[in-house]
Amino acid sequence: MEPDHEVLVVGAGFSGLCVGIRLRRKGVRDFVILDAAPSVGGVWRHNTYPGVAVDIPSATYCYSFEPNPGWTRSFAPGAEVRAYAEHCADKYRLRPHLRLNTRVERAVFDEDADLWRVATTGGEITARFVVSAVGPLDQPKNPDIPGIDDFAGTVLHTARWDHGHDVAGERVAVIGTGASGLQVIPELAGKAAHLDVYQRTPIWVFPKVDFAIPTPVRALFRIAPPVQRLVRLVTAAASEVIMVLGIVHYSKVPFLVRAVEALCRAHLRRQVPDRALRRALTPRYGFGCKRPSFSNRYFPTFMRDDVDLVTTPIDRVTPKGIVTADGREREIDTLVLATGFKILELGAMPPFPVVGLDGVELGAYWDEHRYQTYEGLSVPQAPNFWLMNGPYTVTGASWFSIIEAGATHAVRCIAEARRRRATRMTVKRGPHDAFTRDMRRRMRGTILAQPSCARSNSYYFDRHGDAPYVRPQSGLHVWRRARTFDLDDYSYGP
Known part of the structure; x- marks a missing residue:
């Protein structure tokens, strides 16, 4: 059977918007972006408490392909970040793809039809591919x-x-x-x-x-974007x-x-x-x-x-x-x-029940067997599914760099499945397990393996004592891997 949409993206925060932008650039037009909220922005739509602002320099807090010359402060206030999300939704023509006020309650992979059946507050939606782009700071x-x-x-x-x-x-x-x-x-x-x-x-x-960015500087960023890109690179x-x-x-x-x-x-x-x-x-x-x-x-x-x-x-x-x-x-x-x-706990990652092959629910599987992924995005139990901001994704790079790397990976996969006319794409067990072993090995040399971290009460750690929130590699490495990972690490089939 043909699904309602080729791609379904869950979340209209910056991760979901980036996936939508990448899909359009790849020529994919049959996609929908769902969000439980009445507007875009994700965590920046929800967090409006007094004093809310980015806690990294504003220069890095934007897409690399869409620098924002309008930040008024070196640490942008939350209202400006929300306005930037609305700007991106408009500029990249994502409004027709948005379905807001629609909460995803469950996603089940139909093994006979090679598609996902996604239960929402607005009824069931079917899709060939699903990208969960709900950020970790959601619940x-x-x-x-x-x-x-x-x-x-x-x-x-x-x-x-x-x-x-x-x-x-x-x-x-x-x-x-x-x-x-x-x-x-x-x-x-x-x-x-x-x-x-x-x-x-x-x-x-x-x-x-923290300082106000002078109007002449903002004007310079507007007329000479490479200057702002240089500032972004340095920070x-x-x-x-x-x-x-x-x-x-x-x-x-x-x-x-x-x-x-x-x-x-x-x-x-x-x-x-x-x-x-x-x-x-x-x-x-x-x-x-x-x-x-x-x-x-x-x-x-x-x-x-x-x-x-x-x-x-x-x-x-x-x-x-x-x-x-x-x-x-x-x-x-x-x-x-x-x-x-809620981050590394059952019901939060993934943010809704995801039932894959042989009835395996991904959250329950991770809760029992420890968090594990391929490149932080995919698992063998869930074909045609990618989880943005999943286990082993966060590096020291800009949050937007992390988002862009994840979107690049997922959209490369979808484009390859389309090229091969495959209705099912599943990461192979070997590459998946090798990546997870490598992450756990690298973690032993990090500060997170030091005994003092036991006193930190950090959300980086899960109930198993692992720290899968963090990817122990450089942002540059992750950027390169998103563009060069072997597409044959996935299997394809009708």
Whole structure:
């Protein structure tokens, strides 16, 4: 039977939009992009909490083929990133392919017809090929704390912020001091009557070179795109040096990680003169075990008289507030959860049930047998299926470089299947297993294999103790592999 569409893409964030752009460039027109939200942008459509912004330099936060000369700051605010997503959807004529307000609930491979049956809130859709382009930062994660559902006040998650609620004059508590907490906490301080910040694990923080990009510079980027591309190349290279040399090749150059840690400690000393507070804010794990961030406002927030850093573990939440392990209850009006996302766990990766050959559900298989892929995208159990941002994909390169590499891989495969007139394309077991073994071997030389990482509470790790969120290779290597991997690593058939 003929499917409803040749290609179905799940997710209209930057990953899904990139796949759509690549498909159009390859001459594929029969594709649809589904998203549960009413507009494009993915994580940047959902995350609108006060202070939200990119936490890497803006120059790298765009497609290589579509530089954005309009960023107003060196670290672009979230509203500008959302506007950039809308711009790309318009410029690359993706609107006719979008089907918004449509959530994917399940995908099942029909082995007789060589197509996917995708159950959605709008009914079943069939497609020859499926690309799951739902980003890893998609499903908000609430903390597993007794009594949290009994809290009588307002509960806000940073990933689903309610702008109709005003915290002015309220007693507010924030649980979580990761990347989103680091941005929202300074925004709440001063507006709330009092702010309690509950920290389980400190975060490594770089000084943030954040400034408004002058209008003449933006004009230069607009009339001379190669200048902006050069800036993008330089900032991406700096990130690569820290990530690849310091984290991936930690066993060879541990001094680089120590130098980065010294920089972060010096930043903390300059901003927090109180020794006891400084000690509480200093990580006890190596740089790279957990996602670091940039800020000039986070540390000074804790010097305010109306802000308390609470490091005593939380025992439970009551209708009136939070009780810590020492028995003290702090009453609050609003509880803010800056607790991140479900990532390496059942139901989150893949983000919906994917039932492949012989009835194997991919998420359950990974949960039992450890995460494993070929080039971070495909598995033998799921023909005609690619998972963007899957296990072993994230490098130190720009997030957009990672996205573009994944889209290039998936679309190369689809184009090859079309060329061969094949209705089924499946990665072979040998190349798949070889790639997974190589990733696990390389991981042994990274900072993530160091004992100190056990104290980091990092989402890089799964329940098996693996760190499949990270790909222990350079971004340049991944870029090259996406364009040169052997297409005969896949089998083809009618």
